[in-house]
Amino acid sequence: MEVIVATLIATLTITALAYTFGTGRGLIDRYEIARVALGRAQGRIERLSVLPTSNADLSPGMHGPQPFVVNGTTLGNEAWRVDPMDDPVTPIVGGLRRVTVIVAWTSGGLRDTVRLDRVLLSY
Amino acid sequence: MRHDRTCDERGLTLTELTIVAVLALLVSAAIVTFYINSQASWTDASSKSITQREATALVSHMANEAHRSSQAVVTLVDGANCRLEFFDAGQGVARYAFWWDPADSLVHEGSGAQSTASGTSTVERFALTPCTSCDSLVELTSLTMRSADGRRITMSTTMAMYNRASP
Numbered sequence: 001m002e003v004i005v006a007t008l009i010a011t012l013t014i015t016a017l018a019y020t021f022g023t024g025r026g027l028i029d030r031y032e033i034a035r036v037a038l039g040r041a042q043g044r045i046e047r048l049s050v051l052p053t054s055n056a057d058l059s060p061g062m063h064g065p066q067p068f069v070v071n072g073t074t075l076g077n078e079a080w081r082v083d084p085m086d087d088p089v090t091p092i093v094g095g096l097r098r099v100t101v102i103v104a105w106t107s108g109g110l111r112d113t114v115r116l117d118r119v120l121l122s123y
Numbered sequence: 124m125r126h127d128r129t130c131d132e133r134g135l136t137l138t139e140l141t142i143v144a145v146l147a148l149l150v151s152a153a154i155v156t157f158y159i160n161s162q163a164s165w166t167d168a169s170s171k172s173i174t175q176r177e178a179t180a181l182v183s184h185m186a187n188e189a190h191r192s193s194q195a196v197v198t199l200v201d202g203a204n205c206r207l208e209f210f211d212a213g214q215g216v217a218r219y220a221f222w223w224d225p226a227d228s229l230v231h232e233g234s235g236a237q238s239t240a241s242g243t244s245t246v247e248r249f250a251l252t253p254c255t256s257c258d259s260l261v262e263l264t265s266l267t268m269r270s271a272d273g274r275r276i277t278m279s280t281t282m283a284m285y286n287r288a289s290p
Contacts, residue, residue, distance in 0.1 A: 014157065021164050028168050028175070035179050036278055042186065043262070043281035050259045050283050071277060 030107065036070050037103040037114040044080060044101045045118050058097060058120075060084055068105050076105025085119060096121060167272050174270035177242035178278045181221075181230060182266065184241070188219045189282035195261040197251045201225045205251045207261065212286065223249040230266075244268040247275070259284050 051058055064079030078101065085096040100117040135143075185207070189195065192209035196217070200206050206222035221232045221241070229240045230249050248267035254260035260283055267277045 017161070018157075021161060021168075025164065025168050028172050032171070032175055032276060035175055038179070039182055039278045039280040042182075043279070046186070046281045046283040047260060049285075 026108070030110065030112065033070055033075065033105060033107055034112060034114055037068065037105065037112075038116070040068060040078060041101040041103050041114055041116040044078065045099060045116060048080070048099050049118070049120055053097065058082055058099075060097075068103055070105075075107055076103065078103045167274070170271035171274050171276070174242075174244040174268050174274070174276045177244050178266055178268050178276050181241045182263065182278055182280050184232070185221055185263065186280065186282045188221075189261060190285045192218065192284045193286045194258070195253060195282075195284060197253050197261065203265075204246075204249045207251050209284075221249075242268075244270055244276075248277075259287060 048057060057063055060082050062079060062081050065077035066079070067074045068076040068078050080099055080101040083098045083100070085098045087096055097120050098117055099120055100115060102113060102115050104111070104113045106112070188209050193212035193214075194210040196208045196210070198206045198208075200223050204223035204225075206220060208217035208220045210216075211218050217234070219232070219234045220238075221230055223229075223246055224231050224240075227240070228245045228247070229242065230246050231238045232241050233239055246266070246268050248265045250263075250265040252262045252264050254262065260281055262281045263279055265277060265279055267275055269275055
């Protein structure tokens, strides 16, 4: 009886340990794509930040989607939303604009999203 | 006279000993195999994670230096790998640079004579493109790093230079 219980406990322990290794590897792969998505979102915000407000890409509303490609494979898409922002404290003609970049993708059956926003000056 | 048989039958037979030895060997082999596989899996995941962090840190550092700069100049070092120099407004000498060094296949960074390697992971590709339609952006088209166990990590982004006169 003792042998059966010991074997059962050992089997459960090893199975749980193996599961944690697999889960850990899965998370690292998942974060790899998330880091690529973050770089993509940051790049989009940098591009938008040097555009004049009159540019069509900075008109209020949703823009995109554009494909999100990682290592030659399209995993999802990238879109951005522009919201006019009224800040009475900031004495800037035309106010501010909040740009929110959303990169969404599916990998391994999981849907993931990176969302990054920045307030841009209107000029 | 009474004969005590149990006293004569104590101990293990050769067959029992062989079975125990074989079972112990099997269990030991399973434990060692599991340990080696676990160790390999942990090392693989750890080195990949380190390379991911190094790539993210390098991209972040490049973006910070770009923000403080007025102009960027990209030159080819070897094949598709580049050297990126950031300049202050009106200055002819680069204030900071990032470049791929063919001697060690690492990206180095620094200002003037002082330079340091940006991490320990081998860089296979450090490709940059200055914006053709504007002069305030520089694009990191591909940063491909290889982790210690040979796995590739690729990132890309765009960086803006804000230390310029207002439009």
